[in-house]
Amino acid sequence: MIKVDNLKKSFGAKRAVDGVSFTVERGEVLGFLGPNGAGKSTTMRMVTGFIPPSEGKVSVGGFDMLEQPLPAKRLIGYLPENAPSYNDMTVHGFLSFTAEIRGMTGDTKKKAVDRVVEMCFLESVIHQSVDTLSKGYRHRTCFAQSIIHDPDVLVLDEPTDGLDPNQKHEVRSLIRRMGEKKAIIFSTHILEEVDAVCSRAIIIDRGRIVANWTPAQLRQQSELAGAVTLKATGVTSEHAQERLRTAAGVKNVSVVQKLPNLAWLRVYPASKEMNGALAREVASVAASQGWKIEELHTEEGRLDEVFRNITMTDTNKAPQS
C-alpha cells in the first residue's frame, strides 16, 4: 500500500532525510523509531504529501504522491505530531468538517462521525469546543479525524504522546485491531509499544534507516539476548561465578548485583542459538553443587539496549556533510 523509494529531504544545508526506502503492506503495522530529530516526522510528512521530497518517490495505493496527490491523499488518514485541530470548533463540528472534506454527506457523514466518536470515547465532550478540552481528549479528537473515512492507510505521528496509561492502552489496542486490515505507520519514543503493536520496526537515525526488523529480530540484536539470569542462595556470587565459567557453552559470567545472601548472576552463551540449552546447563550445575535456585530464566534481549546501541554507534561516526 505504501511504497517509499529513496526519499531525501534537505532543509537548506541540513539533510533531514537521507535515502529512506521501505514498503508497508495491508495488514502490517510499521513502527517508526528514532531519536529526536532523526527525521521521523519529516518522513511522515512526505509520505502524507504535506512536504514535497527533495528526491525520491512516495506512492500510496499505487498513486504517486506528487503526480496524483488527491487520490493518494484520499486513501490516507493522518494524525500529525501534536494532534492539531481547529480550536474554535466543537468536536462534532470539527469531525463533521473533516467528513465533508472527505466527501461524505447526509446520513453517511452522520454515521461516520458517530462511529469515530464511539471508537475514540468522545461522547462526553462532543458539543464542547476543542480549546476547552484536556490534552487527552484533544489528541483523541484528532485521532478520530484520521480514521473518519475508514482509510486503507494510516499514518500516526506519536499517537500515544500525552495520553495517560489507560488511554495509551486503548489507542494501542485500537491500532493493533485496525492493523489487521490496514497499512499503518506510526512513530513512537516508547519501545514497549513496538512489542505491543508493531509487526515490524524501523529505526531511523540521522535521516537513514539503521534497522528494519521484526520486534523479535530486533531484540535478538541485544547482547543480553540468550543470556541466562540466575538467582540462587547457598553459594557466594564469586564462587558461583568461578564454577559457571567452566560450564559447557558459557562465554562469560557476570555478577548483576552483589548481595549478601544471594548470588545474582548473568551467564552469557558462547553462541546465540542455544535455545534453552544454556538454562538447562546452568540448572544442572546448580543442582550438582546444591545451590537453591530462586529464579532462572533466559533473557529475550532488551529493545532499549538495541535502540541505544544502534543509534549511539551512529552518532560516533564522522558527521556527514
Added chain:
Amino acid sequence: MNGFSTIKTITRRELGSYFSSPVAYVFIVIFLALCGIFTFLLGGFFERGEASLVRPFFDWHPWLYLFLVPAAGMRVWAEERRLGTLELLLTMPVTPWQAIVGKFLASWLFLIIALALTFPTVITVCYLGKPDMGTIITGYLGSALLAGAYLAVTCMTSAMTRNQVISFIVSVVICFFLIAVGWPPVTTFFSGLLPDRLVDLISTFSVLPHFAGFQRGVIDSRDVVFFVSIMGFALFCTGVIIRNIRSGH
C-alpha cells in the same frame, strides 16, 4: 467530491469560525460605529444638505478598510500555521488552491456581511430625500471590491508568518501604499519632482481613482479588472508562499 464543493466546505467552516468567536461581533460593531462616526460627524452628512452617500459615506471606506480589513484577515493563514492545522488541511484531499480560495471567500463574505449591515444609512438617505440609487449600488459594489483587494493582500501577508501582529502591520503598510500613490497630497508632491506622465502612471496603481469611478455611479470594466487583478495577484503570491512553507524554505 469535486473541487467546488471542497471550496464550499472550507468557506463554510471559515465563516463559521468567524461567528463562533466574539471577534466577528466586535468587528462588526466597531465597523458600523466607525462608519456612523465618519459619515455623520466627520463627513458632515447633514450639513451637506444633499441626499447622497458618495462623499460622506464611501469616501471614508479606503481609510476605514486600511485598518479593519487587515484586522479581519490577519488570522486566516497565520493562525493555521501557528496551530499546525495547515498540515492537517493540506494532507486532506484538498489542493492548495481550493484552500486559498475557500478561505479568501469566507473572509470576503464576512466583510460583505459587515458592509451590508450599513443599510440603515441608506434608509436614512432615502427617508431624507431622493438619492440616486444607482450610485449607491455601484458605491457598494466598489466598496466590496476594494475590501476584497485589501483582503487578498492580507491573506498574502498572513501566509508569510505565524504571528498575526506582523501580518497585520505588513498588510496595513502595503494597503497604505495602495492608497497613497493616488492620494492627492502625495501626487501633488510628486508632480513637482517627476514628469506628469510618470505620476499618472504611478497613481493608476492606487485604489483611489479606481474606487472613485464606482462612487460616481460608473462601472468601468478597467476598474473591475484592476481590483480583480490585485486579488488574483495577491492570492497567487499566497499560493507561492504556501508552497515555500511546505518545501521548508
